Amino acid sequence: MESLPAIRSTLPPGRRIAHLDMDAFFASVELLSHPDLRGQPVVVGGPRRQDQPASGRAYGRLREYAGRGVATTATYEARALGVHSGMGLMKAAALAPEAILLPANFPEYTRCSRLFKAAVAELAPTIEDRGIDEIFIDLTEVPGETVVLAQRIKDAVRDATGLSCSIGITPNKLLSKIASELQKPDGLTVLDLADLPARIWPLPPSVINGVGPKASARLETMGLHSIGALAAADPQALVAAFGQSYGAWLWEAAHGRDERPLVTSREVKSISRETTFARDLHALRDRAALTAILLDLCQRLGADLERKGLLARTIGIKLRYDNFQTVTRDFTLDRATAAPGDIRDAARACLRRAPLDRPLRLLGIRLGTLVLPEEAAGVEVDPFGAEAARVSGMLLPID
Ligand code: DCP
Numbered sequence: 001m002e003s004l005p006a007i008r009s010t011l012p013p014g015r016r017i018a019h020l021d022m023d024a025f026f027a028s029v030e031l032l033s034h035p036d037l038r039g040q041p042v043v044v045g046g047p048r049r050q051d052q053p054a055s056g057r058a059y060g061r062l063r064e065y066a067g068r069g070v071a072t073t074a075t076y077e078a079r080a081l082g083v084h085s086g087m088g089l090m091k092a093a094a095l096a097p098e099a100i101l102l103p104a105n106f107p108e109y110t111r112c113s114r115l116f117k118a119a120v121a122e123l124a125p126t127i128e129d130r131g132i133d134e135i136f137i138d139l140t141e142v143p144g145e146t147v148v149l150a151q152r153i154k155d156a157v158r159d160a161t162g163l164s165c166s167i168g169i170t171p172n173k174l175l176s177k178i179a180s181e182l183q184k185p186d187g188l189t190v191l192d193l194a195d196l197p198a199r200i201w202p203l204p205p206s207v208i209n210g211v212g213p214k215a216s217a218r219l220e221t222m223g224l225h226s227i228g229a230l231a232a233a234d235p236q237a238l239v240a241a242f243g244q245s246y247g248a249w250l251w252e253a254a255h256g257r258d259e260r261p262l263v264t265s266r267e268v269k270s271i272s273r274e275t276t277f278a279r280d281l282h283a284l285r286d287r288a289a290l291t292a293i294l295l296d297l298c299q300r301l302g303a304d305l306e307r308k309g310l311l312a313r314t315i316g317i318k319l320r321y322d323n324f325q326t327v328t329r330d331f332t333l334d335r336a337t338a339a340p341g342d343i344r345d346a347a348r349a350c351l352r353r354a355p356l357d358r359p360l361r362l363l364g365i366r367l368g369t370l371v372l373p374e375e376a377a378g379v380e381v382d383p384f385g386a387e388a389a390r391v392s393g394m395l396l397p398i399d
């Protein structure tokens, strides 16, 4: 493929960044307390755990499920049958009727999350928390040969939790995030920039974190089906198609260039989520679809806050129009909240202040001014309980 020497000389040498992602996380946590289900297709999802089967009662089968719930995750045995995260449970039941369905138990996932992060922090203290089951770890200053060190981290995670994880180690976050997926489950993938042509360039652009379905589809129409093709493309053509900043970023990413430092927990400033639409949406004509997306983002952010034991005071929106122009608006409440309804109301207030005459390709919501419940003066209720506050006091996850 394309010229490699340029790549090797332009990157700062020597960084050693790991990305660690737990394997089938929620399902694996469930198997700790249901070891008899090991080796079987198991799906986690559906309603919250209120009516757990009493001990001795048979587990529910997916075929018995009726409702609108979705799979949060599935064991690799269930994935082999075609089930994946985010799939409606009725659809999953059609593919894997005999799979076991377990309700989600978030407090337990949060507990295991805290345990694995603490175990890693003992070995390598520079950690960027990326959510409930993934972290970046800067190993540059940590002594030890890379594979030995990575194996030690995997062993520590297993000792602390009984769970397996997959680790990718490369010179930067972008490549490590891709590498950790390459040999799941229980994987360990160490890549150097010299491995880029053989290991990264054959992959589709969609494996790059930041290349969503819409950008992928556009790349397809440009005939760019692999990261290698993207790397070999004319950067000016990418800028023409995607705008200056995204187009230029795509080309840099395809060359494995990423100098972002880790953002450690003390620097947590905001949590955000965004959705790039499958097709452009218009504020008036597609009002129902946009409302559904807005509500979904608010629900997810409410859940993010809950997991992290945080409240937010500033709620902002990001809109990207069909011409890739982006605007943001934000709104600061007089009290901190984690309620999806409050986030929605504030986001709507922001939307009323943004131009809505062009079709939209992306909607994002960002929560800022994050505080712990005990820091939120004047907040009457603590919706999370003491446990969540303790968790977040140890390591503040960020997105
Ligand atoms: N999750 C969720 N809803 C989704 C995707 C994921 O609730 N649409 C939850 C369940 C997962 C956890 O987040 O267990 C971690 O997400 P991952 O994408 O890392 O998926 P898994 O850890 O389940 O599987 P993998 O082994 O592919 O990492």
Ligand code: MG
Residues within 6 Å of the ligand: 021, 022, 023, 024, 025, 133
């Ligand atoms: Mg995972």
